[in-house]
Each structure stands twice: as C-alpha cells, then as structure tokens.
Amino acid sequence: MEVLPDVVAPDPVVVFCGRAGAGTRPREHYYESPGNNFWEMLDLSGLTPGRLRPEDDRLAAEHGFCLTDLVGGRERFDVDIDDLVAKVERWQPEWLAFTSKTTAQEAAGVLGEEARRFRRVGLGPADWYVGGAQVFVLPGTSGANRRRDYDGRVDRLSWWTDLAALVGR
Numbered sequence: 001m002e003v004l005p006d007v008v009a010p011d012p013v014v015v016f017c018g019r020a021g022a023g024t025r026p027r028e029h030y031y032e033s034p035g036n037n038f039w040e041m042l043d044l045s046g047l048t049p050g051r052l053r054p055e056d057d058r059l060a061a062e063h064g065f066c067l068t069d070l071v072g073g074r075e076r077f078d079v080d081i082d083d084l085v086a087k088v089e090r091w092q093p094e095w096l097a098f099t100s101k102t103t104a105q106e107a108a109g110v111l112g113e114e115a116r117r118f119r120r121v122g123l124g125p126a127d128w129y130v131g132g133a134q135v136f137v138l139p140g141t142s143g144a145n146r147r148r149d150y151d152g153r154v155d156r157l158s159w160w161t162d163l164a165a166l167v168g169r
Helices: 038-045 054-063 081-091 101-111 158-164
Strands: 014-020 066-070 097-099 124-130 133-137
Touching: 014 081, 038 054, 038 158, 054 066, 066 081, 066 101, 081 101, 081 124, 097 101, 097 158, 101 124, 101 133, 124 158, 133 158
Parallel strands: 014 066, 014 097, 097 133
Antiparallel strands: 124 133
C-alpha cells in the first residue's frame, strides 16, 4: 500500500485525515483523484484564501493544516489508529477533521467508541476526541459521493463552512 508523506504545519489548526489503502490507483498528491473536490471545498468554505490544486498539497501547511491518512488494510476496522493518535498528540491541532464518514466510522470503531461502532457516525463536530483534538466529520469529497442529502443538508459545502467558522476563518 502506498502512503503519502504527511503534510505538517508548524502550529496546525486542523488535521485533515483521509483513508489510505482504499484506492487502487497510485497517487502522488493528496485528494488528486478525478472528481474529488477537497481543494474546492477548502477554497469555497473560506479555509484557504484561494484554490489550491492537488500538486500544491504541501502549501496546505502554510494555512495551518496537516494532511495525513488513516492507514490500514482493505477490511473495515483494520487500521493503524495508534499512528494517527501519536501524530495528533505530537502536532496538537484543535481539530481532527475526517474527510469522510466512513473513515471516521473506522477510526471510532478501532478506538472503542462502542456507540459509534454500531451506528453511523454523523457529520459535523463530534463528541469524541483523538489525541486531544476534537473530531469533526466532513462528507466525503470523492466524485462518487454526489447525492441529495448530507445528513439533512443539500450540499457538502455547508459542513465545510461550519468547520471554517469553528476555526475562525
């Protein structure tokens, strides 16, 4: 499995965490697959002052963001949560934003968040923490995640704007 090197901000506000090992195509940058609108959501929500491209992923650190992946096998709940917890404890962000409900669900299951293991994790700020950072669950940015309802909202962007408001952007 290919794992990209982390993008680390010196004093991060948010760590964005996706899921490595889920795709089959090798990648060179975070959120670079066709149709993925992670970078567009950062821009439109006001988290960044302009639109970055996947090849600009290292510049995320200049905006106070870390990029990392929950690493694991193809099976659900087969992830290395200890690595993620250690990173978050070392980086000390205020927020850990999972970039999909599935990734958050897997992390919750491995962490022993029993209530979440058996019911779906919801979008938005969660009532649980990883390594001292509060969890925020964003809707997946994959092009395949195009639907009419995102936990009662009509679009993904509104969840991103909520995160931007929480971090003062």
